[in-house]
Amino acid sequence: MKQFLKLTLIALLPFFLVNGTLNAQEKSEAYADYQLIFGKNDSDFEKSEIPSEFMDSDYVVIGQKTYLNLDRESRFSILGLTRKRVKILTDNGLTAFNEIYFQKGMDIDIKIIKQSGEIVQVDPSGSIEVDRNVPKIYQNQFYNESYVKIAVPNLEKGDIIDFIEEYDFYNEELVIEVFNSISSEVPVLLEKLVIDTYKSPMNTYFKSYNGAPEFVRQDGKGLNRKGEQSSKINRIVFTNEVPIVKKEEIWSREYENSPFYKLAIVPKEIPYETNNDNHKLYYKSSNVTAGLAEFAIQIRKRYLNNSEIKKMDIDMQVETILNGVRFGIMLGIYVVSPDIWEFSRDYRALPGPIFNGIFCNLLDKYDIPFEPVVALNNYYNSDDKDIFTHQEMRVGTYIPALKKYYWMVDSYSFPSELPSSFQGSTIYRYKNSTLSNEKNFISKEKLPFLGPESNLYQVISNISIENNQDLVYNQSHNFTGYYKIRNTSRFLYNTDYVLDIYENRGIKDINVLDDYNVASKAGEFTGKFKRPYEAYQDNEVKKLENLKKWYEEFNITELENYKVHDIGMFSNKDSLKVSANYRADNCLKRAGKNILIPFQQMIGENVKLEEKDLKERTETAYLDHTKNIVNNITLAIPEGYKLVNADEFNVTVDNDIASFKCSIELLGNKAIITSTKVYKQAIVKPENFSKLAEMVTLCYDLSKKNLVLSEI
C-alpha cells in the first residue's frame, strides 16, 4: 500500500519511547490487547477467499487495520495496534514473506494459518536489526523506530500470515498528521482505521478526497485501554472495501488521481505551559482558515521586533535584504532563530518558513511593511474546509508598497517569480491593519497558472562537423522559470558568483547593520566564512562532473569550456544564461558518400511514449508546469556536401494542449534549424491526452531520424 508518512512531531521536541520490549511468547501482549479492543473474533478478518480478479497477484492483503487509542486526558499518549492478514499466492509472494520485518519496541504476534485451518504461532525471538529500507507492506506510518527481521518457518503457498503489531508511546506535544492514499500495488480487500480519543482534550479533523470513502464519527463510542466503552471517548472510523490497485501511467500523480484521506489529531489546548509560539501554532491547527490565520499571527509576532533601522530607498532595501537572506544562507549562514544567525556547513537545508521569516525580520528592521502569506498547494481540489497540515503549507510575503509577492522557496529563482508549484494555489494573506479581528484579517486569492512562456529553455547552437564523424558544439543556454530553478545549481558550481554577491550585493551591510546577528562581528564572520567557501571550492570538482553528465544526451566526449553569463537571480525577467563548447566524437554515421547526422544530436533527447501510454489513457496527466523548449541551431555543412533531406524535418503539430514546429532553412553552407516545443497545459485530462501524445510522438520520431549530407 502506498502510504505517505505524515506523522509530525513538534520541532525540537523529543520523541520518547516507553516499554520498548520485545517478547517471545505463545500468547503475545499484542494479541491479547487486540482481542480486548476488537473481541475474540474480529469480523473484519473473517474472510479468506480471494476474488478471482486478484488471483494473479503474488499476494493479497485480506485486511489491514490500524487502531489508535489516545485515551489519556493529561498527556498525549498513544497505543497503536496494526493488524495485517495476507494470503500468499505465488512463489514470489513466499519470497516477500520469507522474512517479516517489524520495529524495535513493538510487541508482535505472528500467526500462520495453514490451508488445513491449523494455526501456527511464529516465535519472533532471534530477530536481527536491519539498516535499510524495508518493503512497504511492513512500514508503519504511526511509529518510527529501526527495523528488525525474523525468518518465517514452514511458509507455503496458500498460507495466510496474520500479524499484529502493538506500539505504545507517548509524547507531550505530539500532533498526528496523516496523508494516506488508499490505492496500492497489491490488492487490499479491506482497509480500516479506527481512532479512539477523549473528547475534551483533543480535536480530530479528517477529510476524504478523490472519491475515498468518508470517515464515520461515533461520538461517545470509543474505548479506553481496558476495552471499556466510555461516553467521554469519541471514535472515528475509516473503512474502504473497494481495492484500488495503483495504475502506472506516465505523468500521473497519486494524490491527484487516486482516492486518499487526510487526518489531523491535535490537542485543543497545549497540555503544558509554554511561551513558545511554535507550540501554540501547532495546537491551534484546526480547519484551514483558522490554521492559516494562526500561522500568519505567529509569523507576525515572531518577526516584528527590533525596528531600529532607518528607512532607505525601498527598492534597494528590499533587494539588499533579499540578497542578504538568499545568499547569506547559501554561504552557510544558518539561522538558529530570527535574531541569531549561525554558520553551518549544511547550508542546503533551510525550511521555507524560516527562510521567509528571516526575510520578514529584516524587512521589519528596515521598517518596510509586509504581509505574511500562506499558500495551499494546488495538487488536489482543496477548499476552506480542508485539513491543515504543515507539510503542505508554503509561506510567502507580500509587500504592499511594491504590490509584489515574494516566495522564498530557494536561492536560485528571484523571489517574486511565481514558482510553478505555487501556481493555481489558494493563498491567504494576513493584513497588517486587522490583527485583532481574526474573522476579517484574512484575504483569500487564487494564484494564476502561468503560460509556457514563463518556463523557457532555449538552446542556441552553432554546430560544425570535423573528420566527417565528430560534432563540435558551441551552445548558449537560456533558462527561465522552472528551468532556471532546476538548472542553476548544476551550472553555478563555481563559487565566484557567490563572492561577487557577497562583495557587491549588500550582504556585508546586512550583517554589520544587524545588531542581533552573531555574524556582525566582522572578524568572526570572515573566519567562519572561509570554511563554507572552501567547501564550495571542493564541491566544484563534483559539480563539474555533474555538469558534464548533463550533456550526455548529446553523447559528449569532451567538455572544452563553459561560462555563466548571467546567474538570473536579480529580477523576474532575468534568465540563467550559460554557454558551452564541447564535442561529441564518433557520433555521425556513414552511408557510402553520405554523412548521416542523428537529429537527436541537434535537438536532444525526447520523451518516448510506449504503446501502453498511448492506449486507453485513464488518468489526468500532470506535467508540473507549462513549458517552452526552443532550439535555434546553425549547422555548418562541410565543404563538398549538401543537406539533401531538409524537407523531412519541416513538420508542425499544433493543438490546444501542445505544439511542435520544426523547420530547416538552407543559407549558403549553413542549415538553420529551428524547433519549438510547447506544453501549453500543465494538466491534461484523459480525453485530451491524445493531443499531447501526438506532439510528443512526433518529436520523438523526428529525433530518431537522420539528417543526410551527400557529397556534391
Next chain:
Amino acid sequence: MLNFRYQYMVVFCFLLLSIDVYAEVKDPFKYNFYDTSVSFEKEKGKLVAVYTIQFEIEALDASNLNFVKQIHYDSRSDIDKVTKGVSSKKLKRVNFITSDAEQDGIFHSDLRIGYLEHKFSRKGETIQFEYMMVYSDLRFLPPVYLQQEYSCSESVATFIDSKYIEYNLRPYHISETAITRENEERTVISFNQLAFSNEDGAPSIGYYAPHVFIIPNKLTSDEVTADFVSSIDDLYKNYKLFTSQTNKDNSKIEEIAKKISDSGEDNIKSTLYWVEDNIRYIAFEYDLMGFIPEGADKVLENKYGDCKGMANLMKEILVQLGYDARLVWIGTHDKAYDYTLPSFYVDNHMICAVLSQSDTIYLDGTESYGDLRKYASRISGRPVMIEDGDSYIISRLPENKLEEHSRKIVAKGEIVDNQIVLDGVLQSEGNYNTQLKQMYYNVGHKKQEWLINNYVRSHKDEVVEIKQSNIDVRDTIGEISYKSRISNAITELQNQLFFSPDINGILFSSDLKSERKVPYKFSRIHNSSLEYTIAVPTGYNVEYLPKSIDISNAFFDVQIELKNVNNTINYTKIFKTKSRLMPPSLFEQWNSAVKQMETFFNDQIILTKL
C-alpha cells in the same frame, strides 16, 4: 563465513560496460600512515592475537569532513583501547559506538560493527586513531591488509615474533623486496598504496590488494593453549568437528526421499530440483553456526535454509536413496584462494557432491532454477574440499563450457514502412536460462510479461508480441518466440535506403583506462549471439555492407559480420568471453575492439533501387 548470497543481476542487454569517461572525483580523506602491529599475548592461560592498529587520517575535501570507519568484530574477537588525538602523544580514550549488524541480508547473531568517527573542522587537518583488535580464537585470524579504503602514504604491517608460538606469513600481492626482518624479532612489510579500487568491474580485494595471512605453526611454550589451523588437514578437522555438531535427527528425510524416488525421474536431478523449488534460501551466521549446517529435519520443517542447511539436506536425501553423497566446502569466485592456504578464508559456501566411480556431480541448492550439471558461474572451476570420512578430497568443479551457457537470438526480418520488422526466437541455456528464470520468478507475477519483453528487446527493438515462451518449464533450453520492430531504422534518400540491422548494437560502450591496474571482472563468462536475416525489399539491390569484424584473443571473441546471400542480408554478432577476469594486459585490445565496433555501427548498409 560459509554463506554466499548471490544477487540477481538484471542484465537485459549486451551492453556490458559503461565506464565513466570523466575524471575521477578525489577521495575526501587520505591516510598519512596506517600501521598494523601483530603480536601474540597470554591471556588467562590462552594465547590471543593482538592486532594494534594506528593510523593518521587527513581531510582533503572541505565539503566532506565527517570521517567514519567501520570495524567489524564478533564473539571470537573484541575491540579494545580505542583512542584518538592530534598526535601519538596526545591520544585519548574515546567512546566507541557499536551496533548489531546485518550484512548482505545475512542473519548474524554476533556480528557487531563499531564506528571510528571524527568530524574535522577544515581540510588539511589530521587526526590519529589507535585501537586493538583481540582475537581469542586463533583459528579465525583475519588477514592484515596493507591497502585501505583511502590512499595511504605509508602502510606498514609489523609481525612480532612470539615466545609462545611459531607462525608463518603468507603474503599476497606483496613482493619479496617489501618484506624485511628487523633484529631477528619482527617482520616488517611496508607499502605506499592507493585506495581499494572503486573502479567498475573491480574484483574482490583478495585479487589485487596486498595482504598477509598469519598461519600459526606450533606452540613453543607450555604456558598457553590455543586452537589454530596450520595445515589443510587442520582445516578439514575443524570442518568435520563443526559438521559433526549438526543435528542428525533425519526422521522426515525418508518421506521426502520416497516422494523423489516415486517420481520416476533421475533421483539426483529430482533431489536438486526439489530442494531448489521447496527450500527458500535465507542466510544465517550464528556464531559457529556460520560453519555448522542446520539439521536436515529442521530445514525441512522450516522450508528455508542457508547453503549449509541445503547442502546437508540434499546429502541426507541422497544417502537415503542409496547414493554416495558428501558435503563440499568451496570458495566462490569472490575468494582469491585455493587449498594451499590453510584458512577458513578459503571458503565461503557449501554444496553437496554425489560421487560414483565414473563421475562426481555437484549440487548447489541455493541456485534456484539451476539445472543439474550447469554450475552457477560463481562456483564453476573453483577448488573444492569434499568430505571423505577422516580424510578429504581436494578437487575442482568443472569449468563452465561456453557452448552450454549461451544466449542466442535468431530472427527473420523485413523492411516495412521505414521499420525493420523481426520474427525471432530467443534461446537461453545454462546460466543465462537460470538467470532469466530467477528474474522471471522474482520480479512478481504481474511484471513477468514486462520482464520477458525487456529481456528480448535488449537490441533496442520494440516487442510487439510474445508468441510463445517456455520460460516456466523446468530443465529445458529456454525459448521465447516473438515479433518485434526497430522503428525509425531506415533513412530513405531518393533511390537509396540506409540502415543498421542492430541499432545501438555496440557490445561495450567505452574504454578501460590504460592506467588501470585492477583486472576487469565479469559476472560470468559470456556467450551471446545474434543472427538476423533481413530480406532486401523487392526492387532493391545491396550496394554496400559495412566491413566485418573478427577479433579473437585470449580473453574474448567478437565477430560481427554482414553478408549478402541471394538478396538477403545475413547479420551475425557473436560475443564470447573465455574467463571471468580480464587482466590489464588485454585492456588495449579491448579498447581497440570498442573503436572497431563504433566504426562498424556508424557505417550503414546501403540498398539501392534497381
